[in-house]
Amino acid sequence: MLTTEQLHAIEVLQKECEQADTIQLKLNWDMLRQRDDQSMDFFYEENGQLIAYLALYGFGSTVEVCGMVKPSKRRNHHFSTLWQQALQVIAEKGFRKIILNAPASSVSAKAWLATQHCTYTFSEFQMQWTQQALEASEDVVIRLALPTDAAFEIQLDVVAFNMSEEDARHHYEDVKDRTEEQRFIIVVDGTDVGKIRVSTIDGESYIYGFAILPEFQGKGYGGKALRNIVKQQHQAGYSIGLDVEAKNMHALRLYETIGFKTIQAQDYYLWD
Incomplete structure (x- = not known):
């Protein structure tokens, strides 16, 4: 586990970098706060x-x-x-695909990436909800996920996010016990049709892993489920954010309709 002192030092440095560069770094705090393998973190101090x-x-x-x-x-x-230290750990752990993440407007990050053997692959928008009236939809039910939903959650990650079954199983094991995160199943007429995860840290709820089975898409269930979740989190007093791939225009329009606005973009590069 990362120590309280290490987490504080990371947060201080993050705020300094973000203020100086007018960016937002994506440091996945939900994962950092629950690290069980400190070999994945690299520090340089003076x-x-x-x-x-x-x-x-x-x-x-x-x-x-x-x-x-x-x-x-x-x-x-x-x-x-x-980075050289990290590459050694990546090789030792047998990762087969390396994705480098940088804020789209970060001049310093782009300058470093230009010296590396990597290729731009996609961009992701970070979005924040702006308060507006939302009607709850009683025909779409959101329930907490149970251990018996494991196979369904894994199936959704495979079909919705193009993950291999092996990666989807590993991912499920990583997220199922996170204390700051809730996993929900989306139900329509007694049938499980999708899932969504909500991580809550420092007064902000962040939405992840939102997916609807292909055969139930285009029926409005996703929008109703998202409205219910946003309304629930807003009533609990949280601000709400999410990420969406820039080329996913259908999802982007849905989020904008509900009240989400783009505040930052992240670019992703594949290490060759």
Whole structure:
């Protein structure tokens, strides 16, 4: 587990980098707070102060990479040093696909990526809900997921997110016991049609893994389910955010209709 001191140092450095560069870093705090493998975190310190940090996030056979360097200490190869350490761990753990993540407007990140053997693959919008009146839909029920829903959740990750069954099973094992996260099953007329996860940290709820079975898409169930979740989280006093792939225009329009607005974009690169 990461210590309280380490988490605080990461948060301080994140805020400094975001303020200096006018960006938002995607550090997956829901995962950082529940780390069970500290070999996935890489630190460079000077005089007790965190100068550079790199994190790996495993999703089955895929690993995502995100990191940052104190603005006044850049161009000293600190991040490249951490990256070489990370590559050794990636090889030891047998990850087969490496995805590098950077805020779309980060000049320093793009300059470093230009020196690496990687290829741009897609962008993701970070969206924030702006308050508006939402009507609850009683014909779509949201219930907490049970251990007996495991096969259904894994199936949805395979068909909705193009994951291999192996990766979907690994992913399920990673998320099923997270204490700051709730997993919900979407039910229509007694039939399970989809799922959604909600992570709540520091007064903000973040929506993940939202998926509807293909045979039930286009019937309005997804929109009704999302409205119910947003209304529930708003009434509990939380702000609400989510991510959506930029080319997923159907999902993007749905989120905008409900009141979500794009606040930042993240770019993803495949390590060759």
